[in-house]
Amino acid sequence: MVNVVLGGFYGDEGKGKIIDYLAADADITVRYSGGNNAGHTIIVDGVKFAFHLIPSGILNKGTKAVIGNGVVVDPKVLIEEMKVVEENGYSVENLCISNKAHLIMPYHIAMDRLLEELRGNGKIGTTVRGIGPTYCDKYERSGIRVGDLLSAKFEDKVRENVARKNDIFRLYGREEFDAEEIIKEYKGYAEILKPYIMDTVILLHNAISENKKIVCEGAQATLLDIDHGSYPFVTSSSPCVGGVCTGTGIGAKYLNEVYGVVKAYSSRVGEGPYITEQKNEIGDTIRELGHEYGTTTKRPRRCGWLDAVALRYAVMINGLTGIAINHLDTIGKLDKIKLCVAYNYKGDVNMDFSTDQEYIDECEPVYEEFDGNFGDISNVKSRKDLPENAKKYLDRIEELAGAPIKFIGTGAGRENMIVE
């Protein structure tokens, strides 16, 4: 049984929380794309964890936490994260890192920064974690993989890459890198990470043949997908369902449930189109009520209403079998809630989502209004026991999305969730 949890909007929908729930009876959780641009929050017994690289399932004792081949790994960040897990009394012995995952090197981070500066006003607003440049090298076929850390060829690969990158940094008057320093630093990381590096494809397929339960943990989200998102304001990987197959080596026929996570409102970090954004008091109120500040970069998140047109697109692109809606408690604190039910494109009202910026710029969101004031719903355990106002809102979302709601977040804690 292989289930997938992925982002339905622009990220930060609370994927970590849903994965943590599903990990309780999973044998394996596996990250399939992205790197430490992700920030997945889990709150267990009041203790807050923010995972950037380690799959959220690490907190569950018998569950293996796999970093799949589609992930880009900054070993320094990974080792720091392993320490935090251990300092909080959990073990990292279940961590497995694909030998085929690509390494984020210091020059990738410098390149990410340089490219953003060169873009000027057209900047993407990346997390500056070196994600884009690392994927560039992967596809250009000069990347260095985690498995290379243990190979005799590692030193030459670093020297070759550093020489080429320094040509560019020199051109722009930037500080150059010393290959020998990087080799020394990364060899230190290799010593620590060695026991966890393996061919995770074999591990995953052995588990599948033993009918074990695997949960694939998405990072980023549908509208940040390199192909299906709001290009160029996207990340450099495939957070959509297709990324599961390439990023883990699990074939499509093994996938069962595909859950898309959204919030009962919406948010976005970084630049790019966002049709339901509320650049006003409402957006500010949602940001404060939902504590919408980046888990990774601490940037204030842009906030707005839930966009059912975009949600329907996420259902379509990913073949979602279920939806998770978090922060129902947060939106329920407002008196009135709006839901975008269609786009008005020059008088043509429809549900055609497009990531084309020029089209989106011409579209006006069409809203329906709902009553809020849900009261304290944090301990409600069944959808039918929710207040009528909340039920009406959820029913309409489900109708427009075209997929059933399976999880409802009623608070930030592990226990604040309705499972249908």
Ligand code: GDP
């Ligand atoms: P992810 O990147 O998709 O895992 O999401 P983030 O962790 O970046 O952001 C989600 C935020 O919402 C975190 O601070 C979570 O603790 C919080 N959260 C998740 N679900 C709920 C919910 O149902 N209610 C409330 N109040 N907070 C939630």
Ligand code: IMO
């Ligand atoms: P999780 O997994 C929200 C955004 C960045 C920027 C764009 C490209 O926590 O949902 P990158 O550094 O990837 O090249 O930046 O993508 N972005 C995210 N936004 N949540 C994330 O991850 C994100 N990962 C990247 O803000 O707009």
Ligand code: MG
């Ligand atoms: Mg996040």
